[in-house]
Amino acid sequence: MTATTPSLSYRLPQVRNLVTALPGPESARLAERRRSAVAGGVGSSVPVYAADADGGIIVDVDGNSLVDLGSGIAVTSVGASDPRVAEAVAAQAQHFTHTCFMVTPYEGYVAVAERLNALTPGDHDKRTVLFNSGAEAVENAIKVARLATGRDAVVAFDHAYHGRTNLTMALTAKTMPYKKDFGPFAPEVYRMPMSYPYRDAAAGLDADGKAAAARAISQIEKQIGGDAVAAIIIEPIQGEGGFIVPAPGFLPALAAWAKENGVVFIADEVQTGFARTGAWFACEDEGVVPDIITMAKGIAGGMPLSAITGRADLLDAVHAGGLGGTYGGNPVACAAALAALDTMEDLQLPARARAIGERAVARLRAIADEVGVIGDVRGRGAMIAIELVHPGTSEPDAELTKAVAAKALAAGVVILTCGTYGNVVRLLPPLVIGDELLDDALTVLETAIREAAA
Ligand SMILES: Cc1ncc(COP(=O)(O)O)c(CNCCCC(=O)O)c1O
Numbered sequence: 001m002t003a004t005t006p007s008l009s010y011r012l013p014q015v016r017n018l019v020t021a022l023p024g025p026e027s028a029r030l031a032e033r034r035r036s037a038v039a040g041g042v043g044s045s046v047p048v049y050a051a052d053a054d055g056g057i058i059v060d061v062d063g064n065s066l067v068d069l070g071s072g073i074a075v076t077s078v079g080a081s082d083p084r085v086a087e088a089v090a091a092q093a094q095h096f097t098h099t100c101f102m103v104t105p106y107e108g109y110v111a112v113a114e115r116l117n118a119l120t121p122g123d124h125d126k127r128t129v130l131f132n133s134g135a136e137a138v139e140n141a142i143k144v145a146r147l148a149t150g151r152d153a154v155v156a157f158d159h160a161y162h163g164r165t166n167l168t169m170a171l172t173a174k175t176m177p178y179k180k181d182f183g184p185f186a187p188e189v190y191r192m193p194m195s196y197p198y199r200d201a202a203a204g205l206d207a208d209g210k211a212a213a214a215r216a217i218s219q220i221e222k223q224i225g226g227d228a229v230a231a232i233i234i235e236p237i238q239g240e241g242g243f244i245v246p247a248p249g250f251l252p253a254l255a256a257w258a259k260e261n262g263v264v265f266i267a268d269e270v271q272t273g274f275a276r277t278g279a280w281f282a283c284e285d286e287g288v289v290p291d292i293i294t295m296a297k298g299i300a301g302g303m304p305l306s307a308i309t310g311r312a313d314l315l316d317a318v319h320a321g322g323l324g325g326t327y328g329g330n331p332v333a334c335a336a337a338l339a340a341l342d343t344m345e346d347l348q349l350p351a352r353a354r355a356i357g358e359r360a361v362a363r364l365r366a367i368a369d370e371v372g373v374i375g376d377v378r379g380r381g382a383m384i385a386i387e388l389v390h391p392g393t394s395e396p397d398a399e400l401t402k403a404v405a406a407k408a409l410a411a412g413v414v415i416l417t418c419g420t421y422g423n424v425v426r427l428l429p430p431l432v433i434g435d436e437l438l439d440d441a442l443t444v445l446e447t448a449i450r451e452a453a454a
Helices: 025-035 082-092 107-118 134-149 164-169 197-202 210-221 248-258 282-288 331-346 350-373 396-411 435-453
Strands: 050-054 056-061 065-068 128-132 153-157 189-192 229-234 264-268 292-295 306-311 374-381 382-390 417-418 424-427
Touching: 025 107, 025 164, 050 082, 065 153, 065 282, 082 292, 107 128, 107 306, 128 134, 134 153, 134 164, 134 229, 134 264, 134 292, 134 306, 153 164, 164 189, 164 248, 164 396, 189 292, 189 417, 210 248, 210 292, 229 248, 248 282, 350 435, 396 424, 396 435
Parallel strands: 153 189, 153 229, 229 264, 264 292
Antiparallel strands: 050 056, 056 065, 128 306, 292 306, 374 382, 382 424, 417 424
């Protein structure tokens, strides 16, 4: 831990420890039950079943302690059993688990909205609406943008990921596994080229952010026309598409164009939000103030909650009853969010994320030349990735990527992969992971890369 960050305490030993082969017998029994109970379309990254989790450790049903470098896909930044969150959940549940905010409202929803209005970029008048999933937040951000502008067209980007509902599938770029055979998809969605510095350079394109933005804007104007676009939606750092950090200048140029053309600029911070990238929100890195920001994942310590926060004039343009849903802003999830936000603030998790990222990037950059298969090391804060390629080329190596993740898992480290080409190893550790455990996991990852690449 750096000297300035508060000390962390844990309920479980923060030590990687395997006591059986993976999966162990209990996980194997659960897998058997799952085969005759759960649809095969739901996949799982690892073959073990969780029994407990705390800090950077997941304990499985066979007593194995694994290091969690996935945080349940960027969700459990405060850990999966933050004591403050657990206490808030229990306390709320003892009073009421649900009344439906559209029926009998409650303070927790209002308090979360006040916190998000204050925490998100921009000092303008804002309003917030709460939902359950990231995709639901994205769907509603687009609804608001279309109503407020009276326009239909929505611009999304190559390599984007926005969810698994019909509209968010239309916004998502990669077909397999997210979209294949699930169409037809919502109309009036247009895909534009992304700033992908590593691959832009490899393709001989000008990787400069302003040039990349100019390419996208030129296509928007030719294919749609600025006056027909309701919204641009973009992840400030693309997540499932491969932890793609656009070149500096790209986001500000798009936001400026959107403002000039009356287009709603939506930042999808479902994966980048809540300290993950070393700031409360990734947009802050270049001073971009979105008109609407979508949030979920890290918001509530693992409880299902999502939100849109945006300009009051946009969100208040919607007629009464136009936004909502049965469970949106569930009171238990709201209690968890308020507790999680307190933990993030008390533990200074944006700074902790930066420290985690610096540690990880230094280790990965140090071996890149030696192993020859790391084409790029990138990310910000504790959202770090390596793109794996065939030696001496920028050709994606998806098989090597799978092998690295499998070797890491066999040694007791849960690592997620992603990327349009399936060749990105991503690090999303809980922001409460300790340095010793992080270093141990990075050593395992280095060994896995060396062995898989040999
Ligand atoms: C930027 C961004 N927007 C929207 C979403 C969607 O959030 P939901 O809460 O999964 O609906 C995500 C979810 N990302 C992980 C999805 C994993 C999977 O389903 O295989 C995201 O990252």
